Amino acid sequence: MSTHVVWLRNDLRVTDNLALHAACQDPDATVLALFIATPAQWEKHAMAPRQAAFLLDNLRVVQHALAEKGIPLHYHECPDFAASVDWLVQFCARRQVTDLFYNYQYEINERLRDKQVKTRLAGSVNCHGYHDSLLLPPGSVLNGSGEMYKVFTPFRQAFIKRLLAADTACAPAPDVRGEPISDMAALSPFSYPRREVDSDDFPPGERAALQSLRRFCREQAQDYDKRRDFPALPGTSKLSPYLALGILSPRQCVSRLLAENPEMLERREGGAFIWFNELVWREFYRHLIVFWPALCKHRPFTAWTQWVKWRVSPEALSAWQQGKTGYPIVDAAMRQLNETGWIHNRLRMICASFLVKDLLIDWREGERYFMSQLLDGDLAANNGGWQWAASTGTDAVPYFRIFNPTTQGERFDPDGRFIRHWLPELAAVPDNDIHQPHRWADKQQHQLNYPQPIVDHKKARQETLAAFEAAKNAGMADNEQEERSQYA
Numbered sequence: 001m002s003t004h005v006v007w008l009r010n011d012l013r014v015t016d017n018l019a020l021h022a023a024c025q026d027p028d029a030t031v032l033a034l035f036i037a038t039p040a041q042w043e044k045h046a047m048a049p050r051q052a053a054f055l056l057d058n059l060r061v062v063q064h065a066l067a068e069k070g071i072p073l074h075y076h077e078c079p080d081f082a083a084s085v086d087w088l089v090q091f092c093a094r095r096q097v098t099d100l101f102y103n104y105q106y107e108i109n110e111r112l113r114d115k116q117v118k119t120r121l122a123g124s125v126n127c128h129g130y131h132d133s134l135l136l137p138p139g140s141v142l143n144g145s146g147e148m149y150k151v152f153t154p155f156r157q158a159f160i161k162r163l164l165a166a167d168t169a170c171a172p173a174p175d176v177r178g179e180p181i182s183d184m185a186a187l188s189p190f191s192y193p194r195r196e197v198d199s200d201d202f203p204p205g206e207r208a209a210l211q212s213l214r215r216f217c218r219e220q221a222q223d224y225d226k227r228r229d230f231p232a233l234p235g236t237s238k239l240s241p242y243l244a245l246g247i248l249s250p251r252q253c254v255s256r257l258l259a260e261n262p263e264m265l266e267r268r269e270g271g272a273f274i275w276f277n278e279l280v281w282r283e284f285y286r287h288l289i290v291f292w293p294a295l296c297k298h299r300p301f302t303a304w305t306q307w308v309k310w311r312v313s314p315e316a317l318s319a320w321q322q323g324k325t326g327y328p329i330v331d332a333a334m335r336q337l338n339e340t341g342w343i344h345n346r347l348r349m350i351c352a353s354f355l356v357k358d359l360l361i362d363w364r365e366g367e368r369y370f371m372s373q374l375l376d377g378d379l380a381a382n383n384g385g386w387q388w389a390a391s392t393g394t395d396a397v398p399y400f401r402i403f404n405p406t407t408q409g410e411r412f413d414p415d416g417r418f419i420r421h422w423l424p425e426l427a428a429v430p431d432n433d434i435h436q437p438h439r440w441a442d443k444q445q446h447q448l449n450y451p452q453p454i455v456d457h458k459k460a461r462q463e464t465l466a467a468f469e470a471a472k473n474a475g476m477a478d479n480e481q482e483e484r485s486q487y488a
């Protein structure tokens with residue numbers, strides 16, 4: 001009799017889980033599920049304590065869902081990926097496993113781990129991998145030269161064309177495979193710091209995630225383009241934490257979106273398509289890290305930006321992290337991040353631009369800090385977003401395009417409702433002055449318990465432009481020298 005093991009990673013759901021679905025196709029096989037925690041590896045990647053807690057909550061939900069199907073979940077904790085490979089090989093030998101099923105992960109260390117597993121199990125266990133966390137696998141969307149796109153818009157055009165011809169149907173949950181399991185072993189907490197997650201905002205489990213998806217697609221997606229940039233409004237889906245851990249699949253998202261907006265991909269306009277566009281950005285960044293794995297090592301995609309002379313200022317970095325920069329929209333966003341583990345995309349762009357373009361601090365400092373706080377931490381998306389804002393990545397915003405934090409606040413939180421929620425010390429400041437509160441305080445001779453701006457935006461902008469110009473010139477000179485050396 002065959003023994004099939006489903007190795008769960010960032011795919012914590014029973015419905016539309018391609019590896020689980022494939023493992024259950026043989027009705028006579030014994031099916032086991034497995035999760036291996038690797039806290040030391042998580043620490044290297046700066047996983048947020050909230051995300052660790054959310055992972056555990058969702059793993060417990062999956063354990064119960066699998067038990068109802070008669071599939072036991074085995075849990076083990078190893079320090080890192082290397083130890084997990086050793087333990088998994090031993091587990092397969094003890095259990096006389098014939099087939100191992102898993103969904104691909106695309107980060108460089110994860111790919112190396114899977115390669116080692118496959119090598120170690122060769123000849124004894126059949127390994128089956130699936131492209132589960134993407135709508136289309138890496139390598140399936142290439143330009144006319146057979147290369148990965150470096151710019152998003154042509155990637156999206158080719159992506160939609162391929163998607164319309166692809167089979168992206170959702171796989172059903174497996175059938176019951178025997179008596180439900182009632183004597184489940186309690187999952188021990190990870191040996192990793194954890195912080196409580198607001199279960200009202202982010203209830204664990206795929207059932208709750210699917211309910212949120214249906215509600216968003218039915219009630220909010222049509223206005224997504226009009227409301228998504230305003231942090232005081234409930235204009236975003238808030239589904240990113242579920243996608244990051246695979247509690248939802250992108251196929252489920254697109255399927256539900258098309259059910260409510262059947263002409264979305266043909267018309268390519270309106271709120272539903274703009275939200276779909278965000279899913280394509282997610283695909284774009286994941287495809288990129290496969291073709292340029294150096295991105296996983298936090299290297300800039302645009303080579304000459306390695307010459308930017310970043311400012312080293314622990315005090316300024318700390319002020320940004322704590323939400324004490326003196327720029328209300330930045331500070332409110334950072335305090336929301338610290339308090340909840342989540343902020344939406346407009347605020348991420350504003351905060352990233354401020355750190356890099358106003359404070360001239362290395363984008364990698366911000367990338368790591370975001371990962372240490374985000375409930376939806378995802379290396380590819382986080383790295384892609386930071387390199388976009390820092391003008392160091394593929395399809396990046398030009399380095400001379402610099403967000404003005406004051407005007408961004410005035411545009412996207414005009415009456416200061418979001419700011420006052422997170423900065424109660426500014427409650428008395430009138431709407432017209434909320435984005436420059438010290439201007440009002442000085443006129444009123446009022447003492448504000450709020451810091452003065454730590455940098456002058458106009459001056460900082462000029463310094464950043466000069467730093468990037470110098471880096472670009474240095475990069476060009478380095479390339480010329482390298483070319484001369486080749487022909488010397």
